[in-house]
Amino acid sequence: MAIHLFPVLDTVTQDSPTAEFIASLEQLIGAEPEPPPAQLRSRRPRDAGMAMLGFALVALAFESEALLSWARRLEPSAPQGVLLSAAEGVHRVSDFLRLTRARQVLSTLSESVGTLAKTKDTAAWGDVTEVTSSEVVDEPAEVLPLTAAVAPPLDEPVVGKSTQALASALLVGDSLIAGSLALSLSNGLGRRGDLRVVRAVQIGTGISAPEVFDWPSAVAELMAKEAPQLVIVSLGANDARAMRVGDEVVPFGAAQWKRVYSARVVALMRALTMGGARVLWIGLPAMRDAAYSRRADVLNQLVAEAADNVARAEFLDVSMLVGAEHRRFATFLPRGDGRLVRVRLDDGVHYAPAGSALVARWVVDWVKERFPNPLRGD
Amino acid sequence: MLFPTPEYACFFVLAFIGSWLLARWPAWHRLFLLLASYSFYGLWNWRFVPLLFGVSAFATGIAMLLQRTQSKGLRRALVTLAVLGLLSVLAIFKYLSFALATVAALFATLGARVEISVPELALPVGLSFFAFHGISLVVDSQRKQMSEQVTFVGGLLYVAFFPQLVAGPIARANQLLPQFTKPPHEGLDVAGAALLFARGLMKKALIANALAEHVVNPFYLAPQSAVSADAVLALYGYAVQIYCDFSGYTDMAIASAALLGYQLPQNFAAPYTAHSLRDFWRRWHMTLSRWLREYLYIPLGGSRNGRARTALALFITMTLGGLWHGAGMGFVLWGMSHGAMLVAERAWSTSSTPWVTRLRKSAGWRPLGWFLTFHFVCLTWVLFRSPSIDVAWEALRALVRPGRASLTGVATVLVLASLATQWIPSTWWERVAERWSKLPIAAQGAGVALVVLFVDALGPSGLWPFIYFQF
Numbered sequence: 001m002a003i004h005l006f007p008v009l010d011t012v013t014q015d016s017p018t019a020e021f022i023a024s025l026e027q028l029i030g031a032e033p034e035p036p037p038a039q040l041r042s043r044r045p046r047d048a049g050m051a052m053l054g055f056a057l058v059a060l061a062f063e064s065e066a067l068l069s070w071a072r073r074l075e076p077s078a079p080q081g082v083l084l085s086a087a088e089g090v091h092r093v094s095d096f097l098r099l100t101r102a103r104q105v106l107s108t109l110s111e112s113v114g115t116l117a118k119t120k121d122t123a124a125w126g127d128v129t130e131v132t133s134s135e136v137v138d139e140p141a142e143v144l145p146l147t148a149a150v151a152p153p154l155d156e157p158v159v160g161k162s163t164q165a166l167a168s169a170l171l172v173g174d175s176l177i178a179g180s181l182a183l184s185l186s187n188g189l190g191r192r193g194d195l196r197v198v199r200a201v202q203i204g205t206g207i208s209a210p211e212v213f214d215w216p217s218a219v220a221e222l223m224a225k226e227a228p229q230l231v232i233v234s235l236g237a238n239d240a241r242a243m244r245v246g247d248e249v250v251p252f253g254a255a256q257w258k259r260v261y262s263a264r265v266v267a268l269m270r271a272l273t274m275g276g277a278r279v280l281w282i283g284l285p286a287m288r289d290a291a292y293s294r295r296a297d298v299l300n301q302l303v304a305e306a307a308d309n310v311a312r313a314e315f316l317d318v319s320m321l322v323g324a325e326h327r328r329f330a331t332f333l334p335r336g337d338g339r340l341v342r343v344r345l346d347d348g349v350h351y352a353p354a355g356s357a358l359v360a361r362w363v364v365d366w367v368k369e370r371f372p373n374p375l376r377g378d
Numbered sequence: 379m380l381f382p383t384p385e386y387a388c389f390f391v392l393a394f395i396g397s398w399l400l401a402r403w404p405a406w407h408r409l410f411l412l413l414a415s416y417s418f419y420g421l422w423n424w425r426f427v428p429l430l431f432g433v434s435a436f437a438t439g440i441a442m443l444l445q446r447t448q449s450k451g452l453r454r455a456l457v458t459l460a461v462l463g464l465l466s467v468l469a470i471f472k473y474l475s476f477a478l479a480t481v482a483a484l485f486a487t488l489g490a491r492v493e494i495s496v497p498e499l500a501l502p503v504g505l506s507f508f509a510f511h512g513i514s515l516v517v518d519s520q521r522k523q524m525s526e527q528v529t530f531v532g533g534l535l536y537v538a539f540f541p542q543l544v545a546g547p548i549a550r551a552n553q554l555l556p557q558f559t560k561p562p563h564e565g566l567d568v569a570g571a572a573l574l575f576a577r578g579l580m581k582k583a584l585i586a587n588a589l590a591e592h593v594v595n596p597f598y599l600a601p602q603s604a605v606s607a608d609a610v611l612a613l614y615g616y617a618v619q620i621y622c623d624f625s626g627y628t629d630m631a632i633a634s635a636a637l638l639g640y641q642l643p644q645n646f647a648a649p650y651t652a653h654s655l656r657d658f659w660r661r662w663h664m665t666l667s668r669w670l671r672e673y674l675y676i677p678l679g680g681s682r683n684g685r686a687r688t689a690l691a692l693f694i695t696m697t698l699g700g701l702w703h704g705a706g707m708g709f710v711l712w713g714m715s716h717g718a719m720l721v722a723e724r725a726w727s728t729s730s731t732p733w734v735t736r737l738r739k740s741a742g743w744r745p746l747g748w749f750l751t752f753h754f755v756c757l758t759w760v761l762f763r764s765p766s767i768d769v770a771w772e773a774l775r776a777l778v779r780p781g782r783a784s785l786t787g788v789a790t791v792l793v794l795a796s797l798a799t800q801w802i803p804s805t806w807w808e809r810v811a812e813r814w815s816k817l818p819i820a821a822q823g824a825g826v827a828l829v830v831l832f833v834d835a836l837g838p839s840g841l842w843p844f845i846y847f848q849f
Contacts, residue, residue: 103831
């Protein structure tokens with residue numbers, strides 16, 4: 001049965017020979033609005049159970065890798081531990097039987113077909129931009145004149161300036177940096193001259209769960225390959241949860257949790273700064289969810305303390321840029337003329353483009369202070 | 379809990395077993411499905427379960443009162459109270475911030491600077507859908523269109539039934555509620571449900587996600603730097619993405635309900651083959667169109683009060699329909715442009731001016747009508763997708779900016795091939811379904827698992843937004 005939204009509009013009938021011809025053509029290719037439901041064999045619920053069993057067995061056999069990575073991403077807890085061991089067991093069996101090959105073969109096959117978008121370097125991260133000052137684009141009008149856009153002055157004196165010229169920068173992080181922030185940052189930095197910006201982004205990762213994604217190894221590889229002078233980090237949004245240390249589940253905020261997390265942050269900062277690069281770690285903004293926001297504060301404090309102890313590493317308290325008064329969460333911030341501009345997305349977590357622009361402007365000022373030397377192409 | 383996740387697979391197995399074990403005891407069966415639906419919602423964000431309960435208990439209570447009272451005045455008062463109540467919940471959570479920001483912008487335009495503080499409320503998942511289900515329940519009871527007595531648990535279950543809770547399809551109360559008063563239908567079309575689920579999965583996890591990640595999202599992040607070829611592909615790509623995303627979701631919802639023995643209404647019928655905008659709205663999100671017609675367009679006077687009133691009713695219906703999609707000027711403008719075009723189309727199709735009737739009946743009109751409709755729909759999707767009007771304007775400007783494309787031929791093929799599937803004759807689909815249903819039943823399940831493997835290996839990886847689950 002066709003759905004007539006506005007029935008009166010149906011009064012015009014198309015009865016010309018052409019309309020008839022087209023109608024028969026439509027019938028031929030079967031373009032009628034709603035096909036009648038096919039009369040298929042009807043089954044009992046028990047049969048549906050059999051189908052689901054068939055589904056489960058084949059899915060476990062061929063998709064054990066996906067299942068394992070799903071189990072690893074769940075918040076560590078006792079039941080998650082059980083699921084994880086079960087998934088590991090299934091994966092071992094299917095790997096032994098060589099069933100995991102199917103997924104790999106399919107992936108290779110899809111790669112040989114080609115990708116949807118051209119990127120300049122698909123080898124490791126697939127997202128490298130070479131920003132030249134001539135390519136920098138203007139940002140949408142609404143992003144620009146914010147009152148708060150004037151970056152608050154850097155409250156600390158600059159600790160030593162880099163004598164090197166900035167030629168390559170690395171953006172490291174999760175979904176908070178992945179979207180508009182990475183774009184605003186490469187744009188803002190590129191405005192100063194030609195620059196190679198490598199975006200090393202892994203959505204849904206953090207440093208509390210190396211089994212999900214091993215940031216330390218990824219960072220070591222990237223530093224060796226790219227040797228950037230500047231690294232901008234935004235990690236931690238996925239770390240506000242329990243952590244698995246050895247076989248033990250440590251609840252978020254426990255003394256041991258803080259100790260382990262701090263040590264990992266310090267180690268990561270050392271690995272990034274070792275070759276002389278400067279690191280700016282963008283903290284977590286206040287979140288709409290109060291409990292999440294409190295956890296973000298705990299994480300920020302740990303990272304800020306770590307930055308105090310590592311040379312050339314600094315921490316940005318980002319809520320002073322995208323937060324309301326008293327660093328509270330705000331979806332909208334007032335512009336100079338009283339218009340409200342959206343700085344955060346509806347999810348109450350991620351930055352909206354105008355929020356990213358605010359952060360990026362501050363970061364670019366910070367970079368200017370630290371790298372007074374002109375860039376390539378300046 | 380999203381449909382294509384292991385969480386949902388586990389949840390569904392438990393819901394399925396429990397539901398069929400209890401099928402012989404309707405009261406317990408309904409209670410079980412209700413609790414399952416609340417768990418489904420609670421796993422998303424348990425803090426909104428009381429809101430879901432409150433909204434549906436309010437609507438159900440009023441529906442029950444309406445069925446028990448004959449006084450005309452009281453009935454009118456009850457229905458007004460219910461509709462206003464439900465709409466104000468929607469308004470507070472969904473539109474308050476937007477309205478205040480608009481007021482601030484208005485003052486700014488007038489040159490006055492006002493301090494407006496916007497409350498920070500999270501939008502409960504699916505609120506727009508369960509508020510609309512609540513209104514359907516109340517109005518169908520008031521119009522005496524319900525064939526049976528509304529029970530408390532039945533009413534709650536109608537609003538919260540998990541396959542349709544989060545994003546529809548919006549089943550009318552007088553269609554779905556009677557299904558809950560009988561034991562569930564035991565003759566299951568398992569083959570059809572399995573195929574539907576697999577199809578939905580492919581649409582969502584393969585096509586929609588791949589286009590979003592590689593074609594659409596990068597374009598809308600910086601349309602001011604995009605060139606014509608990429609912009610055009612993103613324009614068509616978004617049309618494909620939104621269709622595959624939403625209809626893929628709907629396929630999975632309908633399949634889930636079918637395995638539990640319930641029939642949800644169809645929501646899509648090859649919308650991009652439409653040759654007029656009116657035709658498009660009969661094929662796109664059909665249950666919303668029907669809802670708007672039943673509960674907004676007809677109460678506004680529908681088509682019975684002359685041309686001008688009909689046009690006004692049409693325009694208001696579509697504008698509010700646009701706003702329903704989200705609080706933003708883009709959605710309002712999207713609704714308004716569809717409303718205005720429907721009004722214009724109506725004038726065109728009822729006009730008796732000789733050259734218009736001649737053109738309308740000419741051979742070339744239908745293909746031209748398709749071309750115009752499709753492009754109107756694609757261009758207005760820009761308003762729908764853009765985070766702000768400025769971005770929408772940039773996206774439109776990008777359509778004519780020369781330069782070298784960064785999207786590849788593979789992307790073009792994916793977009794065109796996905797569009798082309800809309801013209802696949804439905805008889806083909808039926809033939810596939812028929813052959814499929816002859817396979818051994820366990821092999822049908824295994825087939826869906828192979829589709830999962832295929833989708834997982836080929837679709838974009840790393841799209842696990844579990845930040846969302848921290849709330």
